[in-house]
Amino acid sequence: MWPFRRREEKKKSRLVKRLVVGLIIGGAIGSIVGSKLLEKHEKEEGLEEEDQ
Numbered sequence: 001m002w003p004f005r006r007r008e009e010k011k012k013s014r015l016v017k018r019l020v021v022g023l024i025i026g027g028a029i030g031s032i033v034g035s036k037l038l039e040k041h042e043k044e045e046g047l048e049e050e051d052q
Helices: 011-051
Strands: none
Touching: none
């Protein structure tokens, strides 16, 4: 028997932390994918303009 109780983490705070981390990671992945798509699109436009 320990005289001090251990504080239990609330489920809501854990959920909020997971949500924030998920949004950060998702945003980073989205920005990488978006930049790659923009680069690909710019290359395709450049090739089409050269063909004309």
